[in-house]
Amino acid sequence: MSENKLLRKDFMNIVWGAAGLLAITELSLVGLSFLSPRTAEGEFGGVFKLGHYDQYPAGSVTLVEAGRFYLVRLPEGGLLAVYRRCTHLGCAVPYDLSVGKFVCPCHGSEFTMDGDVLNEPASRPLDLFTLSVNEVGEIEVDTSSPVERDQASPNHIVYI
Amino acid sequence: MTDHPTHPPEKPALLTRIQQSIQRGPIRPPDDRSRMKMVMNSLILHIHPSKVSKPALKFTYTFGLGGLLILLGSILAVTGILLLFVYTPSPDAAYDSMIALQTEINFGNLIRNLHHWSGNLMVVVGVLHLLRVFYTAGFTRPREFNWVMGITLLLLIIAANFTGYLLPWDQLAYWAVTVGTSLFDYIPIIGEPLTRLLLGGPEVGTATLTNFYGLHIAVIPLAIFAIVSFHIWRVRKDTITVPREINQERDKGKVTTLPHLVSIEFVFALVWLALLITWAAFVNAPLEEAANPAHSPNPAKAAWYFMGFQELLLHFHPVFGAIIIPGLGLMVLILVPYLDQDMETTGIWFRSVLGRILAGLSFFLGVAGTFGFVWLNEYYLDFPGWLPFLPSSISNGWVPLAVILLILIGYYELLKAFGIKTCEARQAIFTLLLASFATLTFVGIFLRGEGMALILPWS
Ligand code: HEM
Ligand code: FES
Numbered sequence: 001m002s003e004n005k006l007l008r009k010d011f012m013n014i015v016w017g018a019a020g021l022l023a024i025t026e027l028s029l030v031g032l033s034f035l036s037p038r039t040a041e042g043e044f045g046g047v048f049k050l051g052h053y054d055q056y057p058a059g060s061v062t063l064v065e066a067g068r069f070y071l072v073r074l075p076e077g078g079l080l081a082v083y084r085r086c087t088h089l090g091c092a093v094p095y096d097l098s099v100g101k102f103v104c105p106c107h108g109s110e111f112t113m114d115g116d117v118l119n120e121p122a123s124r125p126l127d128l129f130t131l132s133v134n135e136v137g138e139i140e141v142d143t144s145s146p147v148e149r150d151q152a153s154p155n156h157i158v159y160i
Numbered sequence: 161m162t163d164h165p166t167h168p169p170e171k172p173a174l175l176t177r178i179q180q181s182i183q184r185g186p187i188r189p190p191d192d193r194s195r196m197k198m199v200m201n202s203l204i205l206h207i208h209p210s211k212v213s214k215p216a217l218k219f220t221y222t223f224g225l226g227g228l229l230i231l232l233g234s235i236l237a238v239t240g241i242l243l244l245f246v247y248t249p250s251p252d253a254a255y256d257s258m259i260a261l262q263t264e265i266n267f268g269n270l271i272r273n274l275h276h277w278s279g280n281l282m283v284v285v286g287v288l289h290l291l292r293v294f295y296t297a298g299f300t301r302p303r304e305f306n307w308v309m310g311i312t313l314l315l316l317i318i319a320a321n322f323t324g325y326l327l328p329w330d331q332l333a334y335w336a337v338t339v340g341t342s343l344f345d346y347i348p349i350i351g352e353p354l355t356r357l358l359l360g361g362p363e364v365g366t367a368t369l370t371n372f373y374g375l376h377i378a379v380i381p382l383a384i385f386a387i388v389s390f391h392i393w394r395v396r397k398d399t400i401t402v403p404r405e406i407n408q409e410r411d412k413g414k415v416t417t418l419p420h421l422v423s424i425e426f427v428f429a430l431v432w433l434a435l436l437i438t439w440a441a442f443v444n445a446p447l448e449e450a451a452n453p454a455h456s457p458n459p460a461k462a463a464w465y466f467m468g469f470q471e472l473l474l475h476f477h478p479v480f481g482a483i484i485i486p487g488l489g490l491m492v493l494i495l496v497p498y499l500d501q502d503m504e505t506t507g508i509w510f511r512s513v514l515g516r517i518l519a520g521l522s523f524f525l526g527v528a529g530t531f532g533f534v535w536l537n538e539y540y541l542d543f544p545g546w547l548p549f550l551p552s553s554i555s556n557g558w559v560p561l562a563v564i565l566l567i568l569i570g571y572y573e574l575l576k577a578f579g580i581k582t583c584e585a586r587q588a589i590f591t592l593l594l595a596s597f598a599t600l601t602f603v604g605i606f607l608r609g610e611g612m613a614l615i616l617p618w619s
Contacts (some may be wrong), residue, residue: 014479031577035357035371045361065454068363071468085363089470091335091456106339106460107474107612123552146362 044068050139053079053160061095061113067143069129070095072113078157081129082115082143088122102126116152125152133160195418205422207392212421214413221296221403224428225289226395231429232282234308235382237434240377247327249373251366254329255450262447269444270437276445278436279321283465286314294496294590295519297506297583298401304497306394309387311494316384318465323376325463326369329381335460335508336449337372338364343462343469343595344535346482363453387578403507410507459612467604468597474538474612477557489593505583515584522588525571534603538614568592 002049004088049069059075063084072080084103087095092107101118102111112120115126127146137160151158172180179187187196197211214224246265247257252353259521261268290310293299299307326337341364402410415421438463452517462470473481505511510519533541568589609615 032357042362044365068453086456089339089460089462089473090345090363091338091460092454105456105458106335112518121474 032145048143050141052093052137054137056139061097063095064141067129067141069141069143071141073141074114074157075125078154079131079139079158080114080132080157081131083127083146084130085146086122087117087124087125087126090124093126112152114152114157125149127158128159131158133136133158161189189418192416195416199417205418207317207396208417209396209399210417211284211414212417213400213411214415214420215411216400216402217415217421218403219424220514222400223292224425225285225292227425227428228285228288228432229282230388230392231432232278232285235278235308235433236275238280238379239271239278240381242271244377249327249369251451252328254327254369256345257448258328258330270440273440273443274436276302277440277443278326279463283321283438286317291594294588295510296401296403296508297316297511299497300401300506301400301497303394306391306398308435308494309391309394311490313384313387313391316380319463320376320380321386322463323372323380326372327450328447329369329378331448331451331455331457333447333454335456336365336463337368338456340462340466342480343466343473344514348471348479349482351419363598365453367453375521393476401507401508406508406512432548458610461604461608464601464605468601469574471534471600471604471608476536476560477553480552480557480561484557489597490603492590492593493571499586511584511587512581514580514588518584518588519591522591523595526597529567530596530599531590531603536599536613 003013010112037143041140044067048064050064050071052083053073056071056073056079058077060073060075062071062073063069064071067081068084070082070084084092085108086104086109088104088107088109091104093102093104093109093111096103100113102115103114104110104122107121108119109122111122111126112118115128117123117125127148129146131139132142147156171177184201185194185198189198199205199208199210206511243261246261246268248254258272261272265271266305283480293307325340326333341355341359343468345351347354356362358368358371359365363551390507404410414564461467469486472485475481505515510516543555547559548552550559571592572585572589575588576582580588603614607615
């Protein structure tokens with residue numbers, strides 16, 4: 001009888017302890033998701049419709065200011081949406097027309113037209129946004145999450 | 161027969177009664193006993209014990225650094241609350257609040273300057289306090305955990321400065337925070353989600369300002385207040401370590417806290433307050449043009465206390481520069497009191513005469529060695545170029561890290577071979593690392609120009 005009582009007490013202790021842990025976990029999760037990033041529609045973070053690809057001649061780099069990316073049309077016609085944020089420490093990388101590459105003002109990283117690293121300290125190519133072209137030839141770029149890549153590869157380029 | 165009614169005991173006058181309801185004892189206690197009682201019974205004074213060690217009052221022991229941290233914290237609280245009444249935390253309005261402080265608000269600049277300079281000074285004083293404790297072995301048993309709390313406080317002080325840095329929303333703020341948070345991005349696995357959570361998105365923006373504001377005005381100050389209270393309670397329980405000269409017995413003498421300690425503190429606080437106000441009246445906190453996310457300045461530097469890390473990142477593979485090396489450093493720092501248990505030298509500056517010489521030598525070696533390394537690395541060293549067949553995490557990470565660890569181990573073993581005591585050899589290694597980090601910070605702040613190229617003062 002008294003042994004039973006003891007067991008019951010141990011059991012209740014465990015149950016209450018577990019309930020306490022559960023409460024803490026739940027409340028932490030609520031807190032974390034309350035704080036998780038929020039994106040407003042139509043702003044940076046949304047989808048950008050950029051019209052027909054004919055508007056962008058081969059070998060051109062066009063800044064889409066609101067989307068913080070460059071629409072790159074490579075000389076052979078492929079398309080890329082290159083995020084403007086330097087992969088070294090996050091500066092805004094301008095495209096230097098005269099030399100045909102991206103040159104970061106902050107610590108001197110340089111990138112090719114398709115975002116590959118030409119010059120350190122950046123250790124990986126510029127990030128991309130997912131780009132798609134629909135049946136009628138209109139370009140859409142989704143800026144919700146940048147695509148990181150370790151190396152530039154032709155697989156990332158969208159051909160029409 | 162005189163028919164006097166018996167008097168009730170004399171009631172004190174109303175004013176005296178009001179006064180006594182607030183301060184129960186006499187306002188100017190006449191003797192030591194009542195002075196001790198006053199300390200014991202006062203909410204504010206009782207953060208002190210009623211008697212303190214006489215030698216520990218010596219200014220050149222603590223240099224009043226812990227007290228100065230409390231003063232700076234209080235100034236920050238008062239000026240911070242004032243600033244709250246003027247500041248609007250939104251990208252459209254924040255910069256205008258700064259301009260209003262400069263042009264419209266009475267003493268706006270003075271209050272902003274006081275807040276700015278006290279915050280920055282707190283980082284410096286926090287480090288100096290840490291060094292004072294380290295070099296007098298103030299962390300030895302039973303004070304180990306107070307050292308750990310101290311490290312936490314230092315990290316919180318830096319976090320408070322960093323989150324405050326963004327609030328003016330000028331070019332300096334925007335890009336220093338961009339570069340600073342990008343450092344976290346290099347932490348494997350959790351780095352990316354952590355940065356996103358902190359920034360409230362992929363880049364510094366409206367959500368970042370809201371997040372940083374909340375952290376800066378509520379979360380961090382409350383955390384600091386809570387931990388400081390614990391820290392000081394521990395100092396009072398454990399009592400402060402007693403200073404002494406080499407080969408000298410511990411002086412057990414004690415004096416009453418009131419007036420011996422309290423009067424020193426009062427004068428000290430007043431002098432520092434005067435210095436800070438004078439400084440803030442003449443030296444303006446920096447403010448550049450309003451933030452422009454499309455245009456990064458050249459070079460873009462992190463806040464000055466992060467420049468050592470940014471400098472590390474120029475020399476090492478990011479995982480090493482941003483994570484492994486600082487992580488190892490922080491771990492060693494936390495473990496210091498648990499490794500070093502030489503109670504014999506507590507209270508002696510640098511532990512012994514030899515300890516003083518070795519600390520000086522190690523400091524010199526650390527500064528010279530680091531300058532040498534930075535210079536060599538700029539012009540000659542090129543591990544990735546020499547080892548092109550290895551990934552950069554090995555050629556620019558494991559290889560240089562191994563070289564550095566070998567140098568440290570070699571130095572340690574060399575000292576031990578000469579019969580140096582363990583705690584002094586450890587002190588030498590700590591000093592070497594400290595000097596090295598200080599030099600990196602110096603190089604980052606003063607010797608890096610456009611494109612982060614090394615600019616030597618004579619060229
Ligand atoms: C907000 C920051 C801090 C405040 C307000 C503070 C306050 C104080 C005060 C008032 C003392 C009494 C002795 C003195 O003034 O030196 C003290 C002692 C001490 N502090 Fe801090 N401190 C802070 C940060 C730190 C840091 C960064 C460390 C080091 C990691 C640290 C470690 C210690 C230790 C171990 C003692 C005992 C030293 C002894 O007994 O000799 N504290 N602190
Ligand atoms: S942020 Fe572009 S090179 Fe550093």
